Amino acid sequence: MPERPRVRFAPSPTGNLHVGNARTALFNWLFARHYGGAFVVRIEDTDRARTFERFEKGILEDLRWLGIIWDEGPESGGEFGPYHQFERIDIYNRYLKKLVEEDRVYPCYCTEDELEAERKTLLSMRMMPRYMGKCRNLTDEERRRFESEGRSPASRFKVPKGVVEFNDLIRGPMKFDCDSIGDFIIVRSNDIPAYNFAVVVDDHLMKITHVIRGEDHLSNTPLQLLLYQALGFDPPLFAHHSLILGKDRSKLSKRHGAVSVKDFRDRGVLPEALLNYLSLLGGSFAGTKEICSVGEIIEEFSLERAGKSGAIFDEAKLEWLNKAYIRNYSTPKLSELLFPFIEDAGYNCDIIDRKWLHSVIEAIRDNLGTFSEIGDYIDVFFDERCEISEDAAQTLKKEYAGAVVKSLHDALISEECAEDDLYRCVMDIVSSKTGLKGKKLFMPVRAAITGKTWGPELDKLFAILGRESILKRVKKTVATVYGS
């Protein structure tokens, strides 16, 4: 391990930050933090048609939200900038020139249609589609002719014969035969460098020591290694981690539902829960502990513990973790995070008494898997939002329910019970009057008061609602369900 390893996360701003990419960023960041190295973010914005600034902003925002802070990169700068590839075009051109001079590169005049046709032919012959080198040995005369036709060439790298070998830090020894690699484009006909070329130049110039990325880049590695060789650069070490999969075991993508960090953030998943979950996927910590603080995760992180096989993204487990993290928040802090979600559910937090709202949140906080569920739990505390659900109506129509509701009503009216002992006192009365207990006793009470068959604990409900509100609700229920 070098003194100070340098790793990078290099997203292209063509969409929101995907959880798979977030995991790659996380692994790099954990690696840097674990070994006391540097974590750099580089924006790969060479695909001009698909690059949008809002995506870059979003990605950076999501990284910060997760607590993945970069030592060098956009906005914060650093010694090895610029950190946007599009601002580094001159640099790539310098190295292209070098490769041209050394005859490692040649101009290719093929159009995309021609290349597509070649691919199809090869495929129909059951051969691997790859560039067969049509422009590799063009005469000057032929080149001039293409130029005069107005064709602007792309630059292709001359792939040498031989094999490329490297030792993947996660997967072990890797070996690729150059015969299966066609001459590939390193600078496109619009003079913008292609991915494999830009990455190699940047990683070298930015002194990256370890490239940690998804398995989907494994087959790019031999191409990049060839470029390192041609450029005379020392290559970094490579580590290719497994991918996050959807339920059907294919690479997680939009058709699987929520896949971006933003999706989970909007749903009310805590950043520490998502980060913890992502670090759990495709690996494990030394102990049996699964809920770990960032510090512990950094401490435990190691590439050796990274699994080689893909891992299905399990939202149920994420939610379980989220619940655990929610429990660790104090109610005031939790409330602050919850307010936007309460507003989304159609409430105006400004006109609701803070203290009362806190007690409501206190009553339901343990039920929440994600913040966006808050609307389903909070409505029972607002008289005007209480409707009798189908389930509740059925419960109330059971033969024993009528008596329960009646004695509940009577107990509330009698003023026999003190306000501060309402729940216990009323339930004792109802229980002794009806002779019922357990589910048959409590379900009609719950249904009569909340209109639902599930929700926060009844004692908390009584304490927050108070006699007046409860009585009003019971009367309403009696009127609508029993019609008297």
Added chain:
RNA sequence: GGUCCCAUCGUCUAGGGGUUAGGACGCUGGCCUCUCACGCCAGUAGCGGGGGUUCAAUUCCCCCUGGGACUACCA
């Protein structure tokens, strides 16, 4: 089709030549005066198949099967 990668409960995983194959999520049951959630207890379920190597293979090797990634002038 080609190249490459991978393979332990439904899911995430631990383990590793001799184990009652361990944990977590989920699910089921029980307890906590109802449900849900929390907490606790219990239960459910797994080494893809075939050959080797070996006294012994889930573990090591090979083949098959299955799954996946890549196969762009995207990254």
